[in-house]
Amino acid sequence: SQQGEEDPQALSIQEGENATMNCSYKTSINNLQWYRQNSGRGLVHLILIRSNEREKHSGRLRVTLDTSKKGSSLLITASRAADTASYFCATDGSGGGADGLTFGKGTHLIIQP
Amino acid sequence: KAGVTQTPRYLIKTRGQQVTLSCSPISGHRSVSWYQQTPGQGLQFLFEYFSETQRNKGNFPGRFSGRQFSNSRSEMNVSTLELGDSALYLCASSLWIVGVSTQYFGPGTRLTVL
Numbered sequence: 537s538q539q540g541e542e543d544p545q546a547l548s549i550q551e552g553e554n555a556t557m558n559c560s561y562k563t564s565i566n567n568l569q570w571y572r573q574n575s576g577r578g579l580v581h582l583i584l585i586r587s588n589e590r591e592k593h594s595g596r597l598r599v600t601l602d603t604s605k606k607g608s609s610l611l612i613t614a615s616r617a618a619d620t621a622s623y624f625c626a627t628d629g630s631g632g633g634a635d636g637l638t639f640g641k642g643t644h645l646i647i648q649p
Numbered sequence: 650k651a652g653v654t655q656t657p658r659y660l661i662k663t664r665g666q667q668v669t670l671s672c673s674p675i676s677g678h679r680s681v682s683w684y685q686q687t688p689g690q691g692l693q694f695l696f697e698y699f700s701e702t703q704r705n706k707g708n709f710p711g712r713f714s715g716r717q718f719s720n721s722r723s724e725m726n727v728s729t730l731e732l733g734d735s736a737l738y739l740c741a742s743s744l745w746i747v748g749v750s751t752q753y754f755g756p757g758t759r760l761t762v763l
Contacts, residue, residue: 569751576686576737578653579754624692636682636694636707637752 541640542625548646555612557643559625560605566628568601569637570610573622582610582623612645620647651676653742653755661761667728670758674721674742680704681723682752683715686737695738698723727760735762 543558561568567586571579585592585601585608592599598611612619622644626637654673662668674681683695694707698717715725721742727734737759741752 571754576757576759578739578756579741581751581753584751626692636684636697636705638694639684639692641691 655755672740678742
């Protein structure tokens with residue numbers, strides 16, 4: 537079953553603008569991770585935020601986590617054409633990943649040059 | 650370090666056949682997980698192996714099986730293939746630390762069942 541649900545399903549913006557994607561989940565988590573996938577290829581790990589963290593930065597990425605609302609957001613600043621991809625949030629439960637990651641359906645991001 | 654590798658990258662089979670996919674994890678990673686990705690169901694967890702033992706299994710029929718070898722390489726097998734098994738199969742390895750499981754994915758094997 538899908539735990540994380542990304543919103544929006546698709547997003548198209550101009551190069552240089554910021555892109556924000558949201559993810560909601562249903563049950564308690566240990567960590568929440570964001571992955572990127574280009575054209576049906578493998579997933580690339582972007583960032584992991586632990587359940588006791590509220591915000592994390594990595595380069596042009598900023599992730600927030602609100603465990604009370606069971607939601608997370610991924611912000612990509614100063615977008616580039618190369619950021620065009622699908623973005624997935626993934627959660628793991630108390631097993632720390634031994635139960636496998638549960639992915640949302642993803643947000644398809646298109647950066648217009 | 651070399652990343653996760655999967656072979657073959659593409660595979661075409663017919664209904665009723667069986668298939669074996671292979672995954673070599675990042676050196677030092679002992680946990681290997683398998684996922685199925687389809688347009689309709691998205692990414693779904695198949696199973697996870699750690700030190701040659703299956704630790705958990707997703708909600709898939711018994712036709713889907715796997716194993717892990719002493720060098721952490723893993724294989725998954727699908728028997729009696731169905732059209733609905735057409736998918737991208739992704740393998741991920743992780744340096745499993747209690748409470749943290751960043752998984753590193755391979756490029757996937759795209760299976761087409763005709």
